[in-house]
Amino acid sequence: MKHLLSIEQLSREEIEAILDRAESFAEVGRRDIKKVPTLRGRTVVSLFYESSTRTSSSFDLAAKRLSADLVSVKAAGSSVDKGESLKDTIATLSAYDPAAIVIRHPYAGAAQMVAGWTAAAVVNAGDGKHEHPSQALLDVYTLRRRLGSLEGVRIWIVGDVLHSRVARSNLIAFNRMGAEVTVCGPPTLIPRGIEELGCEVSYSLNGVEEAEVVYALRMQKERMSESFVPSLREYAANFQIDTRRLNPRQLLMHPGPVNRGVELSGEAIDSPQSLITEQVAAGLVVRMAILYELLAGSEGQTPAGEGEGSKPTPIGTPA
Amino acid sequence: MKHLLSIEQLSREEIEAILDRAESFAEVGRRDIKKVPTLRGRTVVSLFYESSTRTSSSFDLAAKRLSADLVSVKAAGSSVDKGESLKDTIATLSAYDPAAIVIRHPYAGAAQMVAGWTAAAVVNAGDGKHEHPSQALLDVYTLRRRLGSLEGVRIWIVGDVLHSRVARSNLIAFNRMGAEVTVCGPPTLIPRGIEELGCEVSYSLNGVEEAEVVYALRMQKERMSESFVPSLREYAANFQIDTRRLNPRQLLMHPGPVNRGVELSGEAIDSPQSLITEQVAAGLVVRMAILYELLAGSEGQTPAGEGEGSKPTPIGTPA
Amino acid sequence: MKHLLSIEQLSREEIEAILDRAESFAEVGRRDIKKVPTLRGRTVVSLFYESSTRTSSSFDLAAKRLSADLVSVKAAGSSVDKGESLKDTIATLSAYDPAAIVIRHPYAGAAQMVAGWTAAAVVNAGDGKHEHPSQALLDVYTLRRRLGSLEGVRIWIVGDVLHSRVARSNLIAFNRMGAEVTVCGPPTLIPRGIEELGCEVSYSLNGVEEAEVVYALRMQKERMSESFVPSLREYAANFQIDTRRLNPRQLLMHPGPVNRGVELSGEAIDSPQSLITEQVAAGLVVRMAILYELLAGSEGQTPAGEGEGSKPTPIGTPA
Numbered sequence: 001m002k003h004l005l006s007i008e009q010l011s012r013e014e015i016e017a018i019l020d021r022a023e024s025f026a027e028v029g030r031r032d033i034k035k036v037p038t039l040r041g042r043t044v045v046s047l048f049y050e051s052s053t054r055t056s057s058s059f060d061l062a063a064k065r066l067s068a069d070l071v072s073v074k075a076a077g078s079s080v081d082k083g084e085s086l087k088d089t090i091a092t093l094s095a096y097d098p099a100a101i102v103i104r105h106p107y108a109g110a111a112q113m114v115a116g117w118t119a120a121a122v123v124n125a126g127d128g129k130h131e132h133p134s135q136a137l138l139d140v141y142t143l144r145r146r147l148g149s150l151e152g153v154r155i156w157i158v159g160d161v162l163h164s165r166v167a168r169s170n171l172i173a174f175n176r177m178g179a180e181v182t183v184c185g186p187p188t189l190i191p192r193g194i195e196e197l198g199c200e201v202s203y204s205l206n207g208v209e210e211a212e213v214v215y216a217l218r219m220q221k222e223r224m225s226e227s228f229v230p231s232l233r234e235y236a237a238n239f240q241i242d243t244r245r246l247n248p249r250q251l252l253m254h255p256g257p258v259n260r261g262v263e264l265s266g267e268a269i270d271s272p273q274s275l276i277t278e279q280v281a282a283g284l285v286v287r288m289a290i291l292y293e294l295l296a297g298s299e300g301q302t303p304a305g306e307g308e309g310s311k312p313t314p315i316g317t318p319a
Numbered sequence: 320m321k322h323l324l325s326i327e328q329l330s331r332e333e334i335e336a337i338l339d340r341a342e343s344f345a346e347v348g349r350r351d352i353k354k355v356p357t358l359r360g361r362t363v364v365s366l367f368y369e370s371s372t373r374t375s376s377s378f379d380l381a382a383k384r385l386s387a388d389l390v391s392v393k394a395a396g397s398s399v400d401k402g403e404s405l406k407d408t409i410a411t412l413s414a415y416d417p418a419a420i421v422i423r424h425p426y427a428g429a430a431q432m433v434a435g436w437t438a439a440a441v442v443n444a445g446d447g448k449h450e451h452p453s454q455a456l457l458d459v460y461t462l463r464r465r466l467g468s469l470e471g472v473r474i475w476i477v478g479d480v481l482h483s484r485v486a487r488s489n490l491i492a493f494n495r496m497g498a499e500v501t502v503c504g505p506p507t508l509i510p511r512g513i514e515e516l517g518c519e520v521s522y523s524l525n526g527v528e529e530a531e532v533v534y535a536l537r538m539q540k541e542r543m544s545e546s547f548v549p550s551l552r553e554y555a556a557n558f559q560i561d562t563r564r565l566n567p568r569q570l571l572m573h574p575g576p577v578n579r580g581v582e583l584s585g586e587a588i589d590s591p592q593s594l595i596t597e598q599v600a601a602g603l604v605v606r607m608a609i610l611y612e613l614l615a616g617s618e619g620q621t622p623a624g625e626g627e628g629s630k631p632t633p634i635g636t637p638a
Numbered sequence: 639m640k641h642l643l644s645i646e647q648l649s650r651e652e653i654e655a656i657l658d659r660a661e662s663f664a665e666v667g668r669r670d671i672k673k674v675p676t677l678r679g680r681t682v683v684s685l686f687y688e689s690s691t692r693t694s695s696s697f698d699l700a701a702k703r704l705s706a707d708l709v710s711v712k713a714a715g716s717s718v719d720k721g722e723s724l725k726d727t728i729a730t731l732s733a734y735d736p737a738a739i740v741i742r743h744p745y746a747g748a749a750q751m752v753a754g755w756t757a758a759a760v761v762n763a764g765d766g767k768h769e770h771p772s773q774a775l776l777d778v779y780t781l782r783r784r785l786g787s788l789e790g791v792r793i794w795i796v797g798d799v800l801h802s803r804v805a806r807s808n809l810i811a812f813n814r815m816g817a818e819v820t821v822c823g824p825p826t827l828i829p830r831g832i833e834e835l836g837c838e839v840s841y842s843l844n845g846v847e848e849a850e851v852v853y854a855l856r857m858q859k860e861r862m863s864e865s866f867v868p869s870l871r872e873y874a875a876n877f878q879i880d881t882r883r884l885n886p887r888q889l890l891m892h893p894g895p896v897n898r899g900v901e902l903s904g905e906a907i908d909s910p911q912s913l914i915t916e917q918v919a920a921g922l923v924v925r926m927a928i929l930y931e932l933l934a935g936s937e938g939q940t941p942a943g944e945g946e947g948s949k950p951t952p953i954g955t956p957a
Contacts (some may be wrong), residue, residue: 004574029416031360032360032361033359033360033361034360034361034362034416035359035360035388035640039669040673041669041670041671041672041673042670042671042672043672043699053392053403053408053411054411057390057392057412057415060390060416061362061388061390061415063359064388065388069672069702069703070702071698071699071701072693073691073695084691084894084895084896085898088895088896088898088907089691089895091914091918092691092692092895092915092918093695094892094915094920095915095916095918095919095921095922096695096696096699096918097672097919098920146837179950181414187398203735222408222561256403256407256411257407257408257411258403258404258407260404260407276410277411277413277414280410280412280414280415281414281415281416283414284414309835348735348846350679351679351680351855352678352679353679353680353682353707353735354678356678371720372727372730376709376711376731376734377734379709380681380707380709383705383707383708385681387817421913484745554948572769572791575722575726575730576722576726576727576730577726579726580722588726595729596729596733597733598731599733600731600733601733602732603732603733616699637694
């Protein structure tokens with residue numbers, strides 16, 4: 001694996017390998033010194049053309065816990081302001097010989113293009129409405145820890161599927177892991193022909209009680225002014241997940257940040273069924289695993305502790 | 320001490336302990352390698368909802384000199400833009416299992432609330448008009464170094480006391496250390512009943528010659544449009560500290576950033592009586608001490624030098 | 639050398655010494671661990687009052703690869719917003735006892751003034767229309783690697799010479815290294831009397847075929863509204879460097895970021911003659927060399943590898 005551009009590119013075995021690696025980083029996270037020297041002296045560039053707290057801080061901290069040197073570029077206040085093309089920005093940053101470039105960009109396919117312009121490993125941290133593979137991996141990781149396996153698990157993805165790269169990547173990933181997926185939302189927010197990706201479609205929450213997992217999507221306020229929904233209030237009346245709709249055996253997920261009182265009720269967010277905080281914790285170790293697999297991965301090895309040298313060493317090496 | 324939420328919470332002995340610790344970090348700061356491994360592999364989150372150079376860079380550098388991994392989140396360009404609640408942001412950041420969260424927020428009581436939502440140690444870096452405890456500690460540190468003790472020292476706090484968390488925290492801290500405090504400013508900018516906190520009130524600078532220390536507050540330009548003062552010029556005419564008003568035995572302090580020519584004259588700022596730069600230097604070592612006491616503190620120990628391992632070691636250990 | 643404020647201040651021998659040092663850092667950049675411990679435990683402050691990707695990320699990464707602790711302050715979101723004077727900001731940041739302050743500021747002479755206010759080494763990362771010495775050094779480095787020497791090399795600097803600190807610093811540096819410089823652009827954008835700095839002037843590209851190196855400057859879009867040029871289209875028609883104008887033996891340079899289709903055609907940027915990416919790579923090692931020379935430089939020594947201790951050690955020491 002040279003780049004991580006999409007979930008589409010990954011086989012079930014490759015997904016499992018990343019998740020297994022993430023488990024070993026979860027173990028590192030329980031140590032006093034939550035850090036390994038794997039990427040010491042190597043450079044990771046983080047290049048975000050859209051604002052983000054969760055994804056960018058998660059990748060940044062992942063790089064730091066792998067001891068990489070981080071160059072973090074936000075579109076605002078950068079040459080991007082001066083109209084430099086993406087290609088030229090990548091050429092510039094590539095001149096530092098980074099080991100990896102983590103990129104978020106508003107255009108679908110941006111990460112793929114970047115991979116053609118640089119010798120660095122490219123990680124797609126979200127490209128327009130296309131894909132958000134690290135999100136899908138952390139969600140599969142979270143569910144695998146809870147349920148052991150996704151085989152046969154029924155998952156409903158609820159909300160603005162049309163504009164969501166998370167919906168797209170997760171649908172593909174959940175399918176690949178053997179889950180049975182239903183996408184649910186108002187007809188204006190479900191893309192035509194999505195069944196071909198291998199899912200059921202529901203235009204109401206009727207039937208959601210069959211799901212083991214309910215995955216709610218963020219509802220952008222802009223959708224109202226764009227006439228996709230008549231009002232957030234009406235959307236919430238029909239599609240908000242609350243503790244009355246959720247039964248106690250169901251698990252609740254959301255990619256964050258949440259609009260409290262729109263796609264989820266406050267009670268649901270804070271309920272024991274909610275995996276939202278576990279998802280964020282998973283994000284850190286899964287992103288460490290992604291960087292590790294791309295930059296340092298090899299069979300039968302695990303990250304060493306601080307001070308153990310920069311080469312991967314056998315499983316079980318203490319910190 | 321689990322959190323640092325206010326000066327109110329600290330006894331004189333606890334304040335002294337932090338200042339003693341800060342002295343040992345001042346010694347580290349005189350070494351070639353101004354760094355200790357105390358927090359290696361631990362994560363410090365810095366979360367600022369208000370702009371800041373001095374406080375945020377000071378905490379960030381303090382964390383780095385303790386070898387922590389730092390996640391620095393500014394409100395602009397973060398999920399905060401997307402309307403995420405403070406509670407959800409804290410849940411997100413807490414999922415990284417940080418050792419400490421340093422927070423500045425425009426609402427009084429924000430840090431206290433955050434402490435209820437996270438397992439991390441919380442440091443209040445300013446909450447609305449309530450408290451700014453690290454500022455008060457660095458000011459006490461600065462004066463203790465100059466004067467040996469604050470016992471019986473007469474301190475005038477001059478300016479916009481009403482809107483100032485610095486005034487509030489410093490008044491409490493100075494009192495606790497045995498100083499005698501007078502607050503001074505136009506009646507519109509002195510809160511009613513402030514005498515109950517243990518201070519004199521003066522509505523003019525008459526009598527300021529009795530003070531050993533004059534502590535000027537920042538005058539926000541907004542106060543003029545809000546009608547608290549008729550004009551900055553009139554404010555300056557009545558309350559500006561300049562070298563004519565200051566006598567050569569008096570010390571001058573200010574929390575920064577200064578409005579030159581408003582609350583202080585340029586000459587006063589640059590005079591040998593001014594402790595303003597010493598205050599900033601104190602900020603770094605006091606914030607190292609705060610993080611140390613919260614995260615690594617124990618009796619009779621001092622920070623080790625680089626390469627001495629991550630455990631606190633006995634006083635006198637060379638770098 | 640205490641500060642790097644201008645190219646003007648440097649003799650040919652001093653320039654050569656920095657370039658030689660940069661060569662040794664280029665060797666570090668080819669290692670797995672692209673990092674040396676030279677500045678461990680020392681603090682570098684990066685203070686940018688103008689937006690920048692390339693220069694600021696380059697200095698930041700240079701500081702990190704030297705193992706310094708970095709405090710990066712951008713004007714937006716800092717006390718600068720609150721109207722603090724440059725002098726007071728420098729006093730504040732100097733209180734952290736940084737080894738170096740790297741400053742970009744819109745006023746010519748700002749870096750020089752800063753050097754008078756701080757004990758830190760000051761690096762001018764661009765001051766108004768005055769100088770940008772690290773850019774000139776990286777450009778000389780790039781050409782020296784390609785051509786062996788600049789002695790007698792004919793270089794045309796094309797574009798908005800009037801507003802360009804790059805043009806000014808490069809003209810001085812190229813001259814000092816023995817090159818023969820022509821500046822070229824519309825009369826409105828060539829400063830009167832520039833010949834006195836030691837160059838020819840041309841108001842058209844006629845004759846550019848004699849150059850071994852064509853150095854194109856960035857054309858600011860603002861120049862059109864300011865009436866310096868009638869339109870970018872007309873500017874491009876007369877002064878754009880494209881592959882028809884460039885002959886295959888000529889080298890092409892640009893300080894970046896490029897306006898594709900204005901001062902350079904896309905084809906020219908991407909041609910094998912273009913050194914633009916090499917310039918960026920040179921920027922990193924030259925800036926490491928600048929920080930090294932100011933903070934750790936001494937005769938006959940070279941940076942040690944990671945783990946070799948923080949003192950400079952003899953040439954050839956492995957990492």
